[in-house]
Amino acid sequence: MADKRVAILFSGRGSNMIALLRAMESPDFGGKPVLLLSDRPQAEGLEITKDLGLTPHILDSTRYRYRSYFDRRLNSILMRHNIDIICLAGFMRILGAKFTNDWDGRILNIHPSFLPNHRGLNTHKRAILAGDSYAGATVHLVNKDLDSGKILDQVRVYIQSNDTADSLSKRVLHEEHRLYPLVLHDFLKGKFGG
Numbered sequence: 001m002a003d004k005r006v007a008i009l010f011s012g013r014g015s016n017m018i019a020l021l022r023a024m025e026s027p028d029f030g031g032k033p034v035l036l037l038s039d040r041p042q043a044e045g046l047e048i049t050k051d052l053g054l055t056p057h058i059l060d061s062t063r064y065r066y067r068s069y070f071d072r073r074l075n076s077i078l079m080r081h082n083i084d085i086i087c088l089a090g091f092m093r094i095l096g097a098k099f100t101n102d103w104d105g106r107i108l109n110i111h112p113s114f115l116p117n118h119r120g121l122n123t124h125k126r127a128i129l130a131g132d133s134y135a136g137a138t139v140h141l142v143n144k145d146l147d148s149g150k151i152l153d154q155v156r157v158y159i160q161s162n163d164t165a166d167s168l169s170k171r172v173l174h175e176e177h178r179l180y181p182l183v184l185h186d187f188l189k190g191k192f193g194g
């Protein structure tokens with residue numbers, strides 16, 4: 001079967017994007033990266049893609065007064081590249097309901113918590129403050145509600161008594177880099193059904 005055409009969307013550091021790019025280098029992965037897109041012109045990840053010889057696309061969200069305008073433009077770029085699957089990798093912009101409906105079942109996201117615990121931001125700090133015994137990372141499908149789509153897979157990361165949000169986030173990130181490529185691989189191979 002032909003490789004699925006994958007877009008990776010990011011806003012910042014881009015370490016999950018790199019993990020996905022590395023994984024897709026292996027033959028028979030089932031997908032190839034055809035579009036890297038950042039909504040922030042100053043995203044750190046942009047430099048990394050340039051170092052890899054890749055040309056990322058920048059779609060500056062501050063230039064769009066309404067979410068729907070941004071979403072429409074994003075959609076046209078994705079269509080132009082014949083994208084099959086979108087991977088959000090630290091993409092900090094919320095996508096509107098029309099967009100998520102149009103791409104239903106074809107957008108993956110990685111979230112740094114053991115969902116449904118701690119949707120939204122500052123997950124590590126909130127997990128520690130809540131006295132949780134574990135944090136984690138989750139790869140899920142994206143729907144119109146924040147961090148609420150079908151969970152594809154997740155890992156636990158146990159919280160230690162001396163953990164800070166920073167130390168915990170480092171251990172979680174390490175797991176994210178393992179989890180996301182594995183889930184994308186399984187997704188591309190149809191493991192999660194239609």
Ligand code: GRF
Pocket residue numbers: 010011012013014015016017089090091110111112173176
């Ligand atoms: C990761 O923790 C990811 O789970 C969250 O945003 C962070 C992005 O990090 N959605 P990076 O840009 O992939 O390094």
